Amino acid sequence: MSRPPETALAVEALLRELGPQLRRGGLPDESLPRFPTGIDAVDRLLGGGFPRGQLSELTGTATSGRTSLALALLARSTAAGEVCAVVDAADGFDPLAAESAGVTLARVLWARAPDLQSALRSTSRLLEAEGFGLVLLNLASAGLRLPPALGTRLSRAAAGTHTALVVLGLARAEGASSALVLEMRAARAHFTGTPCLLEALEVEAHLVRQRSGPADRCTRLRLQACEAA
Numbered sequence: 001m002s003r004p005p006e007t008a009l010a011v012e013a014l015l016r017e018l019g020p021q022l023r024r025g026g027l028p029d030e031s032l033p034r035f036p037t038g039i040d041a042v043d044r045l046l047g048g049g050f051p052r053g054q055l056s057e058l059t060g061t062a063t064s065g066r067t068s069l070a071l072a073l074l075a076r077s078t079a080a081g082e083v084c085a086v087v088d089a090a091d092g093f094d095p096l097a098a099e100s101a102g103v104t105l106a107r108v109l110w111a112r113a114p115d116l117q118s119a120l121r122s123t124s125r126l127l128e129a130e131g132f133g134l135v136l137l138n139l140a141s142a143g144l145r146l147p148p149a150l151g152t153r154l155s156r157a158a159a160g161t162h163t164a165l166v167v168l169g170l171a172r173a174e175g176a177s178s179a180l181v182l183e184m185r186a187a188r189a190h191f192t193g194t195p196c197l198l199e200a201l202e203v204e205a206h207l208v209r210q211r212s213g214p215a216d217r218c219t220r221l222r223l224q225a226c227e228a229a
């Protein structure tokens with residue numbers, strides 16, 4: 001059906017008036033600012049780092065490199081002038097190790113939560129404050145897992161903020177609330193000397209899920225023995 005002449009003229013006049021303010025329709029742009037870890041191979045894998053305004057997961061067992069990567073992310077973020085927070089569900093955050101990894105502790109709020117519910121409440125309050133660039137929710141040291149309903153709630157709370165919410169866990173949470181899931185896996189140990197001492201550990205960073213891009217990709221890293229956690 002053709003438009004009446006007066007309608008067509010009105011549309012043309014409106015297009016001329018709006019000019020450069022017009023934008024092509026289609027799917028919303030999901031490319032968000034990201035927090036790099038400072039580890040080039042990981043940042044390339046993630047498309048630049050962990051995204052702001054979304055919930056991401058960083059998982060892995062002991063000696064998988066999960067903690068080392070979390071500290072690298074925290075160090076890079078505080079060095080860039082960001083104010084960050086660590087919500088610690090089982091008192092697993094080590095300030096001395098963090099400082100040795102390059103974290104500026106003066107820019108980190110450490111919230112020590114005695115249980116999961118307290119940790120989730122603290123995380124929600126920090127997201128509401130909107131003053132933190134990065135919030136790490138550490139559930140790994142307590143062996144906890146984020147329930148699907150609460151994961152969805154935290155994901156919604158992060159949306160619309162400039163905060164990158166990264167949940168540390170031993171295994172991936174159930175449900176689809178996470179925009180990005182990076183799983184760390186121990187790959188190979190390197191020993192030296194007599195008696196044999198652990199010198200370094202090769203770990204694999206596996207991008208399990210990424211809502212805004214390709215996933216199911218991985219990269220290998222070599223960590224010194226003192227870093228392999």
